[in-house]
Amino acid sequence: MLHSKFINPKNIAVIGASNNIQTPGGSVLNNLISHNFKGELIAVNPKETEVQGIKCYQHVTEIQNVDVAIIAISAKFTLETIKILAQQKNTKGFIIFSAGFSETSKEGKQLEQQIVEEINNVGGTLLGPNNIGLINQNYAGVFTTPIPKLDSKGVDFISGSGATAVFIMEAAMSTGLTFSSVYSVGNSAQIGVEEVLQHFDKTFNSKSSKVKLLYIESVNNPQKLLKHAKSLIQKGCKIAAIKAGSSDEGSRAASSHTGALANSDVAVDALFKKAGIVRCYSKNELITVASIFMHPELKGKNIAIITHAGGPAVMLTDALSKNGLNVPEINNKQSEDLLTKLFPGSSVSNPIDFLATGTAEQLGIIIDYCENKFDKIDAMVVIFGSPGLFNVSEVYKVLNNKMQLCKKPIYPVLPSFINAKNEIEEFIKYGNINFPDEVLFGEALAKIYTTSKPLIEEKINFNIDKSSIRKIIETSENGYLHPEKVKNLLLAATIPMVNENVCSTKNECIQTAIKFNFPVVMKVVGPVHKSDVGGIALNISSEEKLLQSFETLMNIENAEAVLIQPMKKGTELFIGAKKEDKFGHLVLAGLGGIFIEVLKDTQACLAPVSKYEASEMIQNLKSYKIIQGVRGQEGVNEEIFAEIITKISNLIEVAPEIVELDLNPLFGNSKEIFAVDARIRIEKN
Amino acid sequence: MLHSKFINPKNIAVIGASNNIQTPGGSVLNNLISHNFKGELIAVNPKETEVQGIKCYQHVTEIQNVDVAIIAISAKFTLETIKILAQQKNTKGFIIFSAGFSETSKEGKQLEQQIVEEINNVGGTLLGPNNIGLINQNYAGVFTTPIPKLDSKGVDFISGSGATAVFIMEAAMSTGLTFSSVYSVGNSAQIGVEEVLQHFDKTFNSKSSKVKLLYIESVNNPQKLLKHAKSLIQKGCKIAAIKAGSSDEGSRAASSHTGALANSDVAVDALFKKAGIVRCYSKNELITVASIFMHPELKGKNIAIITHAGGPAVMLTDALSKNGLNVPEINNKQSEDLLTKLFPGSSVSNPIDFLATGTAEQLGIIIDYCENKFDKIDAMVVIFGSPGLFNVSEVYKVLNNKMQLCKKPIYPVLPSFINAKNEIEEFIKYGNINFPDEVLFGEALAKIYTTSKPLIEEKINFNIDKSSIRKIIETSENGYLHPEKVKNLLLAATIPMVNENVCSTKNECIQTAIKFNFPVVMKVVGPVHKSDVGGIALNISSEEKLLQSFETLMNIENAEAVLIQPMKKGTELFIGAKKEDKFGHLVLAGLGGIFIEVLKDTQACLAPVSKYEASEMIQNLKSYKIIQGVRGQEGVNEEIFAEIITKISNLIEVAPEIVELDLNPLFGNSKEIFAVDARIRIEKN
Known part of the structure; x- marks a missing residue:
C-alpha cells in the first residue's frame, strides 16, 4: 500500500534542489512551485542558501521532519540520505530520480535493495529509482514537462517508462484528455505497476477516477495485476494497457532496456482478457481508448455518423464495420421527416451527410433525431471540420451542448486542427475531448466494445479424485510421465480416455484386439515422440497385421511395449x-x-x-x-x-x-x- | 490529357470573385493573390469594379481571353458562362467549385454533361464540378486553406473528396511533408483520378515528383488506373492510395456520398497489388507512407533503432517485427567498440539505447557505426524526444546532417511536439519530415517493404485452342453451360480433367465403370447444385452399387443422365x-x-x-x-x-x-x- 503521506504530503523536501531548471533537481522544484502544491517546500543543496525563492539547507540533517523527499542526487549518496530521512525525519514518501541502480550493475542492485529495506523498516513508500516521478492532484513531483491538465475524474496513468509517459502526456494534451495522476515506477524497486494498481483498488471510492492506463514493459506479478485490474473493472473502472515487448524481438528490446525478463505474450493476452483490460499497441491508440473511456459507455453496436464531409465518414464506416460495429442504414418515416429539415442533396441514410453548407442548427436537429427518434442507434459520431472559410464555433457550441444533454454517447471527430484550431481549443476548454483521426477512433471504439468484462467467479466443481492425483505426482520423478501414470492421472481427473492396454507379448496383443474389436491402433511405448520414429500403426484390421506391427514397433530404439487402442473416428x-x-x-x-x-x-x-x-x-x-x-x-x-x-x-x-x-x-x-x-x-x- | 494552359496559365479569371473571403469566390482569389501566381488575375462579379485590389468586370463577355477560369457561381449560371469562355475567350482550363450537378439530380447530371461537351469541343480541361480546385507549382486555385508547403519534389495528391483533401493537408503540415500538386476531382465529370494519373504518366520526366497519393471513393476506370499506376511505378514513382468504401457498409456510405456504385473490394486489392500501389486505410497512414516515400528506398529488412528512451523503441520493435521487418541483434567487435564511446549503462545490441543523458556527438558516432560498420543494417530509425529539461537542437542538427550524408535511410521519430516544438519546427525547416508516432511509422514502413513492385509483363503463352473455345461460346446461350460443353471448353484450354463419361443407360454405366476401373464416382447431370440434392455418389466399388446409385440419381428432379468418373484421391x-x-x-x-x-x-x-x-x-x-x-x-x-x-x-x-x-x-x-x-x-x- 502507498502511504497516505506520500499521496498527500504536508511538506516536501527536494534533495539536490537547484536554481538550474535544466537539471532534474531544479526542474522538479520549479514544477512543484508552479503547480498547485499547497504545502511547504524545503530545498537541500550544500552550495545554496536559497533555491528558486525557497529556503535551502546544506545538509539533510538540518531540515525539519518531511512527509515526502524527492531525491535528485548521485546514486552513491542516496542511501545515507535516505537513512537520515527515514530514521530521523519521519519521512514516508520517497521519489528517487537518480539512475545507477539495478538497471546498471550488481552493486547498483545491492544498493537499491538496501534502500528498499530502509524504507520498508519505517513503513514508507518508494517510487523509483530511475524514474521521472509522480504527478497527482496534490503535487507535481516530476522533473519533466509538460504537466498535463489535472482533474480528479481524469485518467490515472501508471508507466513503466518515464520517457514514454512524457511522450504520451505530450500527445494527449492537444486532445483535451485530462489526468488525475501519473506514476512513473522506474526500476519498481518497491512499488511497481501492480502495487500502484493495488493502491487504486484498495482506496477506490465514489470520488475516484474510473479510467486507468498502464504502460508496462515487464509484468512482475501477473496474479496481482489480474486480481486488482479485475476488481477495479468490476467496481466500474475501465483499464487500457500497453504491454510492450510483445514480439520476440520486442521482448529482447524490453529486456535490454529494463533488465527484466519478458513474459510470454500469449500469457499477457490471456491475463488481459481475463481481467477485462483493453490491450493497446501504440501511444496514440492508448490515448484514443482512454478518451473513449471518458465518454458514456457504448451500450450497443449501432453507430450513426453525422458529418458535413463524406470522405472521413466513409473511412470511419469501413473501420467500424470491419471491426465488429454497425453503421446501420436508417430509412423510415422519421428519417424522411429529418430529410425535409436539411438542405437539398443531404443524405440521412447513415452516414447522415448534411453537406458542406450544413448549419449548427441542423446539426442540433440531427442529433435530436438520433437521440430520441432513431431507436436502433446506440451512439453518434460527429465529424465536422472546416475548409477555412468561416468560423465553426457555433457548430461546436451546439455539439458541446448536445453532448451534455444526450444520454447516448456522442464522439466528436474534429479534424481541422489548423483551420479550426481556435474553435477546437475552445471546445476542449468546455471539458471535451477531441478525436483527430476518425479511423484510429473507429478501431479503438470497436476494440473496447468487443473486449469482454471480467466474469463473476464461477464456482468450479472439483468432482475429481484429488488424492489419487496427488499420489501419482508425489510418487513420480521430474520429466515425462509413463503412459500408465498419464492414463491414471487423466482418469482421476475424469477425462474420457479411449480404452487402451499396454501389451508386452504377441499373445497379449491378440487378446486385447479381440476384446476391443478390430480395427485397432498400435503405438510404441518408450520413445516420447512416437510419430517421429514411426511408432504409430493405424487401422490394424487383422491378426496377421497385428503381429507384423508388433514386431516392427518393438524393434524401434527404446521400445518397451506396445499400446493398443480401438480405432476411433471423428x-x-x-x-x-x-x-x-x-x-x-x-x-x-x-x-x-x-x-x-x-x-x-x-x-x-x-x-x-x-x-x-x-x-x-x-x-x-x-x-x-x-x-x-x-x-x-x-x-x-x-x-x-x-x-x-x-x-x-x-x-x-x-x-x-x-x-x-x-x-x-x-x-x-x-x-x-x-x-x-x-x-x-x-x-x- | 490535361491542357498545358490549365497546368501553367498566363492568366486566370475568377467568375464570382468576391471581397468576402468567407465565400469560395473570395477565398480562391485571396489564395491566388497570396500564393505564388506569376500571371494576371481577372475578377468577374456584376456588383463590383474592383475585388481585393484586382480589376473586376461585370460580365464574362467583357474580359480578355483567359487560359483558366475558376467558376464560383450558382450551378444554373455555369453553362452560359462556360459557353462564352470556351467559344469566345479561348479558355482551356475550367475549375467549377459549384455544387448542384450530377451529385444531386438528373437535371444536374444533364447540365454537367452539357458543360463537358462544351469544354470537349474546344479541347479544354474541366476539373470538377463540386470540388475545391487545384494547387500546383504555378497557382493555388482552391478556395480552402491551408495551402501546404509547395515543392516540385513534393507529393502529387489526387483526391476524390475535397474535404478529405483539406483534412489530409492539415494533418500533413506539421510533419513537414511537402506537396507538388493537389487535384480535387469532385464529380469527375471530365477529369477523374484516372485521368490526372494518366497526365502524370504522360508528362513524367526527370523533374517530376516521384510520389503520388490518391484518395478514391469510386474506381471509374480500373484498367486505366492500373495501366498508368503501373507505368509510373515502373518509371521509379511510388504510389499510395486510400480506396474508401472497402467494407460493405462503407460502400453503401460511399454510394450515398458520391452517387457512384462502389466496386468490389477484392478487385481493388487485386488491382493495387498488380500495379504496386500501397493501400492505406486512414489519412494518417497515407501521410506516413508518403513521408517514408520521400526518404531513400529501404533495400533490406534489417533496421537499427537508435534512441535515448527505451519505451518507444520497444513499441517500434514490436511493430516492425510483427509486420515482416527485423530489428536484428548487433553483437560483434564493432558494437563492443561503439559501447566504449557511450555512457556506462548504454546498450548497443539494438535497439541502441544511449540513455537520457546521451549527447549529440554520441548520436553522430552511433549513426556512423550503423552506416559504415554494421553491414547487416539496412536503415536507421532515430527516436529522440525531450523531457523538457534542455534544448535538443544540437541533437537534431547532427541528425539532419547525417541524413544528408548517409546512404542508408534514416527515419526521424521526434515525439516531443510540446517540449521540443521549436526544435522540431527548425528540423522541418531544413527540409526534413518527422514521424510523430513510432508504431504508425513502423507499420507503414513494413507495409511499403512488403508491397511488391509491378512485374514486367510476361509473355503469356496462348497454347490453347482458341477457335474451339470461341465456337462453344458462340453456340451457347446465356447461363450455366451443359457439362459436355464445360468439358470441351476446359479441354480446349488444355486443363487436365478427370476422365468422365455421361451415361443414360445402365449398360453404358457398366461399360464405363469397367473402362475406368472401380471405384468410380457418379454425379447427376441436370441440377446445378448437385451436392444440395444428393446428386453425388462417391466410391462406388461394385456393379451392384453402380446400378443402385444410377436409379437413385435418375430419380432426382431434373435428372437427365449420370456422369461417371474414376475415383481420384489427393x-x-x-x-x-x-x-x-x-x-x-x-x-x-x-x-x-x-x-x-x-x-x-x-x-x-x-x-x-x-x-x-x-x-x-x-x-x-x-x-x-x-x-x-x-x-x-x-x-x-x-x-x-x-x-x-x-x-x-x-x-x-x-x-x-x-x-x-x-x-x-x-x-x-x-x-x-x-x-x-x-x-x-x-x-x-
Missing part, C-alpha cells in the same frame, strides 16, 4: 496446458492436425478456466464452424469439449507440478469425445 | 474466376473444402495472371504448407497448380463472356492435378 481435437513462469498455467484448445500445425488456430486462457471461458475459447476458434458441423459433416459436442477443458484446468490446479500437458489428438463427434493420446511432463521444485 | 483444390464489373476478371485459387467454405483462404489476382503471379497466389495462401506437404502427407505440385491457374486466365481472356467459373474440386498430388467438377456461366451482351 474430428481431431487438441487440448494443452503449459506453465508460463509467474503467470501460472495457460490452457489451450483447438482442432488438431493441420489446425494446430499449419494454421496455429488455438485459443488460450489463463487457469482456472471456467465453463463459460472454455465455451468462449471454442467459439473464438477460426475453425469453429467445423465444430458446429459443416458441409454435412457431423460436428463436435461443444458442451463436452468445454467440460474437458475445465477438467484439464482442474487437474493442473490440483497438480501444479504439471509444466506441460498435451491431449493430442482427442476424437470428437456430436455424442462423445475421447482422448487417444496424451503426454504430461512434471517438474517439482 | 488434396482438394479450388480455382475460380469471376467477372467483376469494370475491373475485368478476377481469378481465385486456394485449397478446396473447408479451406474455402470455413476459412475463406483464397487468393485473388486480376486477369491476365502470369505464371509468377499464380505462384505468388499459391504461396500467399495461409494453407500453403499443406500444398508443400506437411505431417508426412504428400503435397501438391505447385508448378502444375500455377500452370492451371494461368490457363484459366487464358481461357477467360479468349472467352470474356464467362462471368463465373468454378473448378471445385480439383484433386492434386505431387505428380498431377485433375479437375473433377466444374461449372461455367456465360453472359453475352
